[in-house]
Amino acid sequence: MxxxxxxxxxxxxxxxxxxxxxxxxxxxxxxxxxxxxxxxxxxxxxxxxxxxxxxxxxxxxxxxxxVRVGAHFHPKFWLLRFVDEDSRPSHRLVLSTRNLTDDRSWDLVVVLEEDAAGVVGAAQPAIDLLRATAPEDAFIEDLTRSAASVRFLAPPGFHELRLHAWSAGEGADPMAGRSGSKMLVMSPFIGLDRLRALAAQSDQITVVSRPETFDRLAAGGALPRADLRRLMDLAADDDGLSGELHAKLVVLDEAGGRSRWWLGSLNATDNGVRRNAEALLELTTSTAAGGVDALLSTDGDRLGTLLEPHGIRPPSDDDDDDEGNQGEQALRQALAExxxxxxxxxxxxxxxxxxxxxxxxxxxxxxxxxxxxxxxxxxxxxxxxxxxxxxxxxxxxxxxxxxxxxxxxxxxxxxxxxxxxxxxxxxxxxxxxxxxxxAALFRAIVPDVDVMLRLILLLLTSGHDARSASAAARALIDADGESADVLPSLPLIEEMVRAYARDPDRLRRAGAVIAGLPRDDPRTEPLRALWDTFDAALAGRQ
Incomplete structure (x- = not known):
């Protein structure tokens, strides 16, 4: 999402x-x-x-x-299911601050693996959000039903694990009622009211954001007492590091040497909690290893090595085009609806x-x-x-x-x-x-019969038993473009039988490509007849 x-x-x-x-x-x-x-x-x-x-x-x-005007569908997570050679499923939940784009931005990603020692039902908030968003999608229903009872384990070095996710307009502040000695807030976009509320939950607060975000905030009202940091300009770095801040993280140092992390899609804005659909992960760790001071340290490869203090500047004209932005948002909303x-x-x-x-x-x-x-x-x-x-x-x-x-x-x-x-x-x-x-699409994409044959074999052998594909099939798949005068039906028959037995969906996908084979090529006639036989067998299984 x-x-x-x-x-x-x-x-x-x-x-x-x-x-x-x-x-x-x-x-x-x-x-x-x-x-x-x-x-x-x-x-x-x-x-x-x-x-x-x-x-x-x-x-x-x-x-x-x-979603309605003023709200955003903003969660960023991946729910994945893998199936091994014995048809046993395993699951992975990936929480991220990143969109599915090619932007060069600084983001955070955490991966949760299925584990018998993990938290049972940890993915339920994400499951509820998926079902509410696409209630009639049979694929999503099957995936979420499979993941509902899965136990997910916190990453190494972290302890408690809790997922928060909500539909647009149904959020509750996951940080409400928490307090501590120090807080780190990292967010590319910040609302002044939200920042003041977070600052009230700790004795000291460090805020990491984009320079233009700080400047707009200061122009809109008095900032709470805070240590303001921004990413260094890394455009000329020898390692090629560059890009804007897009990560979203709140760290709170609590009593007893424990620190609490929240990371995910939620920016430090009231809209994120009250209007948007969001998803974020709550974790705990030791303050010594993952507290505010540890993260802001300039030793080694810690976060602090990438940061520098920010001094407030007057906002530029480019930062204040609210009318133009509102016009574009209204257009996007109308087109989406x-x-x-x-x-x-x-x-x-x-x-x-x-x-x-x-x-x-x-x-x-x-x-x-x-x-x-x-x-x-x-x-x-x-x-x-x-x-x-x-x-x-x-x-x-x-x-x-x-x-x-x-x-x-x-x-x-x-x-x-x-x-x-x-x-x-x-x-x-x-x-x-x-x-x-x-059929017309496949003929247009792959007009060459030999390439189409390789594609059909790839579809038949691309499942969990791909390594067991016959030597003849692998030789055809790996061919470097030589044309075949005679259609090699034996590898096709062998791989079709395997797909029919183990994964009929693969056979159906191959059949869709076979339907796109040219009718005026004598080499395709036996393959069409072969597919007709398997197509009838598949129909009999339904």
Whole structure:
């Protein structure tokens, strides 16, 4: 679950870009896209900078989440399940301060492993948040049911473990009622009221943030007595270290030599507690090892070696563009709340057209904005200009190719004042034949029969028994591009039988690729007949 997501993937859709690694990329996308869900704030899913037909393979992965104006869907955690060769599951919970982007920022990540000695039900707050956010998603229901009884162990050096997670508007301050001698607050964004409340919970407070955050706070009112620190300018560091602070951590030194940590998505703002959806982990450790002074020490590789004091400066004009920011936020909110639909219909001449409709449930986007929409595949269809004067917008692509159609839409926004931005939205897609769409997609992505054969074998052998793939299959997968005059059916039969016995879903994914094989190649005829046999067997198992 993430606040911001950048979508990106390599493109293997043109022959000149095709490399021996392309089947591996395609195999990974086909094998795992349906096993992943990314829940993200619908207002902050960035469209890919490079269009690709491969993005259509990510359609089942992305789950946009809409929250009310003024709130953010802000949790950042990964819940993972692994299955070993004996079909035994194990789980991992990753709490982070980082979004799923390529930003070069300073963040914190903690990994919790399943362990019989751990805390039973530790993941329940995250499970509740997942279920509340996507209540009808069968994949999430299966994953959360599996993780509900799992025991998770605190990381080495830490003791008590407690997870806090809540939906937008349902938070309770996890730090309320705690007090101590020293506190460290690290947050890129800080609210003055929240900072004053935290300062009242300790005798001494050190605050680490961005310089512009401190300057805005000081311009808005008197800061509590605090030691203000910022990251050093590391742009010219020999190790290549650079980037802004994005980590979020509160450390409180309590009585008895114990220190308490809170880390996760929560910034030091009242909005984070009262309005946003958030997730953070609470841990305890010894003050000697993980207290405020230990962290701020300048010995070795401690945090203190990266920090320097901050002196308050007048805020710059760039730091105070509230009107421009509010205008962009209103636009993003309207685009996220819109109901987007794409309907593909055949034309009398046999070609296809696609109609885009958008219904704005409440506030419409600023009519002065210019909004252009295209498929994330970025291929034959031109971008459409949306008419924002009515509660219902409609436009049509007069000619589309089936392999270019996807539910993932790139929305380009330009405003009379303010910077342009691009957003990815997920539409409800209706096509005459979805299986034919996927077949056309595979033919367009991998037009070469030999590469397609390698991809099919990769799909059949990419599960937990990949190492046991037959030598003939491995030789075909690792081939360096030689063409085969005769389709080698024996490795395919062997791997299809293994997949049928151990993982029928893998066989179904391979079947989707087989459906995309060219019909005019004599080498594909035996493979199609072979797949028909297994397809009938799979249907009989249901």
């Amino acid at each position: 993430l606040d911001g997501v950048d979508i990106g993937a390599g493109d293997a859709s043109s022959g000149e870009d095709e490399t021996p690694a392309a089947p591996v990329l395609l195999g990974a996308l086909l094998a795992y896209a349906e096993r992943i869900r990314v829940l993200s704030d619908a207002r902050y899913i960035s469209a890919p900078s490079r269009p690709s037909r491969l993005y259509a393979l990510l359609e089942p992965t992305i789950v946009p989440t809409v 819109g109901i987007w639909r794409v309907t593909v219909t055949p034309k009398p001449d046999g070609h296809l057209a696609a109609t885009l409709t958008v219904d704005w449930p409440e506030a419409r986007p600023d009519p002065e904005a210019k909004i252009r929409v295209g498929f994330a595949s970025g291929r034959s269809a031109d971008r459409l200009m949306l008419d924002l004067d009515a509660a219902h917008a409609e436009a049509q692509w007069p000619l589309v190719l089936l392999q270019d159609v996807t539910s993932l839409l790139e929305v380009q926004v330009r405003r009379p004042a303010g910077d342009p931005f691009t957003l990815l939205v997920v539409a409800v897609l209706t096509v005459p034949d979805d299986q034919a769409r996927h």
